[in-house]
Amino acid sequence: xxxxxxxxxxxxxxxxxxxxxxxxxxxxxxxxxxxxxxxxxxxxxxxxxxxxxxxxxxxxxxxxxxxxxxxxxxxxxxxxxxxxxxxxxxxxxxxxxxxxxxxxxxxxxxxxxxxxxxxxxxxxxxxxxxxxxxxxxxxxxxxxxxxxxxxxxxxxxxxxxxxxxxxxxxxxxxxxxxxxxxxxxxxxxxxxxxxxxxxxxxxxxxxxxxxxxxxxxxxxxxxxxxxxxxxxxxxxxxxxxxxxxxxxxxxxxxxxxxxxxxxxxxxxxxxxxxxxxxxxxxxxxxxxxxx
Amino acid sequence: xxxxxxxxxxxxxxxxxxxxxxxxxxxxxxxxxxxxxxxxxxxxxxxxxxxxxxxxxxxxxxxxxxxxxxxxxxxxxxxxxxxxxxxxxxxxxxxxxxxxxxxxxxxxxxxxxxxxxxxxxxxxxxxxxxxxxxxxxxxxxxxxxxxxxxxxxxxxxxxxxxxxxxxxxxxxxxxxxxxxxxxxxxxxxxxxxxxxxxxxxxxxxxxxxxxxxxxxxxxxxxxxxxxxxxxxxxxxxxxxxxxxxxxxxxxxxxxxxxxxxxxxxxxxxxxxxxxxxxxxxxxxxxxxxxxxxxxxxxxxxxxxxxxxxxxxxxxxxxxxxxxxxxxxxxxxxxxxxxxxxxxxxxxxxxxxxxxxxxxx
Numbered sequence: 001x002x003x004x005x006x007x008x009x010x011x012x013x014x015x016x017x018x019x020x021x022x023x024x025x026x027x028x029x030x031x032x033x034x035x036x037x038x039x040x041x042x043x044x045x046x047x048x049x050x051x052x053x054x055x056x057x058x059x060x061x062x063x064x065x066x067x068x069x070x071x072x073x074x075x076x077x078x079x080x081x082x083x084x085x086x087x088x089x090x091x092x093x094x095x096x097x098x099x100x101x102x103x104x105x106x107x108x109x110x111x112x113x114x115x116x117x118x119x120x121x122x123x124x125x126x127x128x129x130x131x132x133x134x135x136x137x138x139x140x141x142x143x144x145x146x147x148x149x150x151x152x153x154x155x156x157x158x159x160x161x162x163x164x165x166x167x168x169x170x171x172x173x174x175x176x177x178x179x180x181x182x183x184x185x186x187x188x189x190x191x192x193x194x195x196x197x198x199x200x201x202x203x204x205x206x207x208x209x210x211x212x213x214x215x216x217x218x219x220x221x222x223x224x225x226x227x228x229x230x231x232x233x234x235x236x237x238x239x240x241x242x243x244x245x246x247x248x249x250x251x252x253x254x255x256x257x258x259x260x261x262x263x264x265x266x267x268x269x270x271x272x273x274x275x276x277x278x279x280x281x282x283x284x285x286x287x288x289x290x291x
Numbered sequence: 292x293x294x295x296x297x298x299x300x301x302x303x304x305x306x307x308x309x310x311x312x313x314x315x316x317x318x319x320x321x322x323x324x325x326x327x328x329x330x331x332x333x334x335x336x337x338x339x340x341x342x343x344x345x346x347x348x349x350x351x352x353x354x355x356x357x358x359x360x361x362x363x364x365x366x367x368x369x370x371x372x373x374x375x376x377x378x379x380x381x382x383x384x385x386x387x388x389x390x391x392x393x394x395x396x397x398x399x400x401x402x403x404x405x406x407x408x409x410x411x412x413x414x415x416x417x418x419x420x421x422x423x424x425x426x427x428x429x430x431x432x433x434x435x436x437x438x439x440x441x442x443x444x445x446x447x448x449x450x451x452x453x454x455x456x457x458x459x460x461x462x463x464x465x466x467x468x469x470x471x472x473x474x475x476x477x478x479x480x481x482x483x484x485x486x487x488x489x490x491x492x493x494x495x496x497x498x499x500x501x502x503x504x505x506x507x508x509x510x511x512x513x514x515x516x517x518x519x520x521x522x523x524x525x526x527x528x529x530x531x532x533x534x535x536x537x538x539x540x541x542x543x544x545x546x547x548x549x550x551x552x553x554x555x556x557x558x559x560x561x562x563x564x565x566x567x568x569x570x571x572x573x574x575x576x577x578x579x580x581x582x583x584x585x586x587x588x589x590x591x592x593x594x595x596x597x598x599x600x601x602x603x604x605x606x607x608x609x610x611x612x613x614x615x616x617x618x619x620x621x622x623x624x625x626x627x628x629x630x631x632x633x634x635x636x637x638x639x640x641x642x643x644x645x646x647x648x649x650x651x
Contacts, residue, residue: 083526109528121523123516133509134516138528140509144537147508148501154508161509201527 035094036061036112036205036237037082042091043261044081051077052261055091059205059254064231064238066248068272069258070281075241076118078258079207082239083115084108096204110138114203116194118210118241124183128174128193131182132165135200139164168196171233172226188219192226199234206230208240212247220244224251249273257281304503307586311499315492322488330600332488338596339491340366340553343498345576345588347545350502352574353583354511355538356518357414358422360570361429365543366550367565368405369398371436373551374479374560378472379443387485395494395551402547405432406540414535429570436562437476444469478561479554486556494552495589498545502585505541514538579620591620 037059044052052074059065067075080086082093084105093100095111103111123131140157147154169175172192177185182193191211198206211227212220224247231238242248248255249269257265257272259281265272272278318335321327344366351359373394384390413424440451442463449463453475460471473479505511513534516524525531554560576595580587598616602609623629 085522085525104530105525106528106530109526115526117523117526121520121526123519123523125519126512126515130512134512134524134529135527137509137513137516142509144505144508144510147510148504150504157509197527 034061035059036096037239038092038094038097039078039082040092040094042078042081042088042093044077044086044089050261052081055258055261055263057256057263057266059237059239061204061237062231062235063254064227064240064252065254065256066252067239067241067256067258068243068245068248073258073281074261075258076209077261079115079209079241082108082207083113109201109203112202112204113207114198114201114205115207116191116198116209116211118213120187120190120194122182122190122194122197124181126182127179128169128182128185129162129165129178131193131197132168132200133161135168135197136161136165137201139200139202165200168200169193171199172196187214191215191223195226195230199230203236205237205239208238208242210241210243212242212244220247223247227251300507303586304507307499307503307589308496310586311492311495311589319488334597334600335488336486336491336556337553338593339488339495340549340556341573341576341596342495342589342592343491343549343552344546344573345580345592346495346498346502346585347542347549348573349577349580349583349585349588350505350538350542350545352577353581353588354506354518355514355535355542357535357539358418359425359539359542360422360567360574361409361425361427361432362542362546362573363565363567363569364409364425364429364432365402365406365546366553366569367429367432367436367562369395369402369547369550370554370560370565371439371473371479371550371562372401372547373398374482374554375441375443375448375472376551377485377555378470378482379448381470381483388487388490391485391487391490391552391555394555395490395548398551398554399544399548402550403540403544406543406547407536409543410536410539414532414539426567426570429565429567433562433566436473436478439473440471440475441473442469442471476561476563478559478563479557480559482555482558482560484556484558486552491552494548498548499585501541501545506585510534510537575617579617 035058037057039055039057042052042055042057043050055078057065067078069075077086081088084100084103084107095108095113098111100108100111123134126134140161142151142153142157145151166175166178169178172195174185174189174193174196177189182190185193191214195206195208195211208227212223215223227238227240228251230236240248240252249272252269255265255267255269255272256263257275257278264277264281265275267275318327322332322335344362348359348362351357351362376397377390377394380390380393384393409425409428413421413428416424438453440453440458440460440463442449442460442465444466445468446466449465449469451458451462456475460474463469463471465471471480472482506515513524513529514537516527516529517531517534521531524534550565576592577588579595580589580591595613595617599609599613602612605612
């Protein structure tokens with residue numbers, strides 16, 4: 001874990017996100033496919049209800065993958081399983097080859113999975129900068145006594161953390177709002193802040209739960225560029241849930257389709273678009289009316 | 292931009308320290324010139340204790356966001372462990388300030404241990420359930436201490452746990468020259484009062500340093516993150532239980548130190564003093580001072596503690612007036628119209644000062 005953290009390039013070399021193109025095409029050779037995440041027969045049942053069953057997924061180290069499916073298919077449940085909000089009732093999750101069984105949500109985050117939420121969960125009463133600083137919590141190393149007595153380690157760590165927080169905010173054009181309360185930001189900015197906070201925990205896998213929900217087309221286009229840019233600058237894997245098909249089809253190298261807790265299709269955008277089972281899951285069976 | 296905010300935080304912290312120091316200097320000058328009468332100067336140490344209580348409870352209720360109704364229980368633990376420490380070491384450590392300091396330290400440590408033990412079951416709960424369990428804890432502590440009979444002689448401490456009420460202080464079988472420290476339901480009797488206003492001031496300053504610096508550290512941010520959104524805090528790698536425990540135990544230990552100071556201010560002190568009403572009293576200070584607002588807790592404590600004493604002249608009506616003041620404060624501090632007015636005044640003021648700054 002500590003090795004993968006050190007591999008991360010210094011943030012000072014990162015330039016702010018600027019809108020350049022409307023669609024990104026990532027050459028196949030640039031994508032590192034060695035797995036960061038493997039789900040093997042993952043499943044959970046609540047009582048008699050099997051919310052997710054036999055979910056298998058392998059995600060490359062710098063891959064962007066999409067998880068789609070009709071409402072109630074179990075997409076967010078899978079995120080909750082990966083982050084251990086729910087403990088899976090069967091199956092295994094391997095993160096960078098390591099089994100995450102018996103880990104808590106906080107431990108999984110420290111092992112390298114960060115996430116955002118479908119309904120934004122920011123620390124509303126704290127400033128934008130503090131939100132990111134909370135994300136940087138585990139990057140600082142001074143103890144409680146060091147903090148209370150303000151030993152040199154406190155000043156050193158806080159200074160570095162504040163600089164880094166501002167760099168993360170600058171990446172998402174939030175640096176001029178650093179001192180405002182997170183709850184007072186407009187909706188789109190809150191979504192960006194949530195991503196910034198998740199990135200601050202230094203993950204190797206980022207889970208985005210409906211990042212484009214409630215955004216207009218131009219905001220969605222900017223978000224798409226940001227997602228690709230995040231992957232390219234931080235060299236991390238991104239798994240996203242999204243209902244906006246233009247976003248999913250444009251930036252995801254792999255797409256998994258879920259229906260009633262089961263994986264019904266996997267593949268690239270073209271394969272998914274033409275898959276009859278996927279079309280059926282979304283639109284119903286063709287000719288069902290006629291027969 | 293961010294630096295400005297940082298300086299603003301540092302400035303408000305420094306203002307709190309400065310306010311407390313100035314108040315201390317003024318009051319001790321008045322005291323040395325004999326401007327305070329006996330009953331007035333008798334209030335000084337309890338006020339210090341209640342300020343520490345309020346600030347430490349603010350850590351649990353305001354910063355951590357968990358309603359605790361058993362804060363007096365920790366004060367009680369601190370008070371009686373502090374009294375036992377100070378009384379039993381009377382011959383070993385002749386210097387009163389040193390004994391007082393040690394008593395407060397022991398009180399803090401004992402309360403922290405009890406806080407940790409109570410925290411294990413309590414911090415699994417939320418909201419009303421947590422409040423009810425802490426309330427029960429406060430009552431349990433009170434009853435347990437009522438059962439204690441403690442004495443000291445040349446052989447060391449003698450402790451009887453008097454569960455069915457059949458034992459008396461004579462059962463301690465103290466040697467000649469032994470002293471009874473705690474006498475069951477009568478509480479601590481014959482305590483040598485060594486608490487001083489200066490010690491109270493030092494304790495307030497230590498409390499402020501601990502609480503304010505904790506809030507501005509990564510641990511404090513983590514605690515506030517848990518308060519604001521537990522699930523999100525979990526998702527960014529903050530171990531929720533650990534930080535809840537950290538806030539709760541810190542709060543308990545500060546209450547313990549305040550309790551030790553309080554206990555050593557009275558020659559007779561019964562455990563019944565630290566009942567539910569005391570917990571609620573401190574909670575009232577915290578809520579009216581503003582949740583999470585350290586400076587507000589101090590002001591509210593001073594005003595609301597002095598008020599009933601100042602109204603003694605009105606005899607029968609004093610609790611009525613006290614209640615009216617409480618209601619007025621509640622209404623005004625939560626009144627949106629008044630809040631907006633104050634906010635607009637403040638922004639006008641800061642604009643003016645900015646203009647002056649840019650003009651000069």
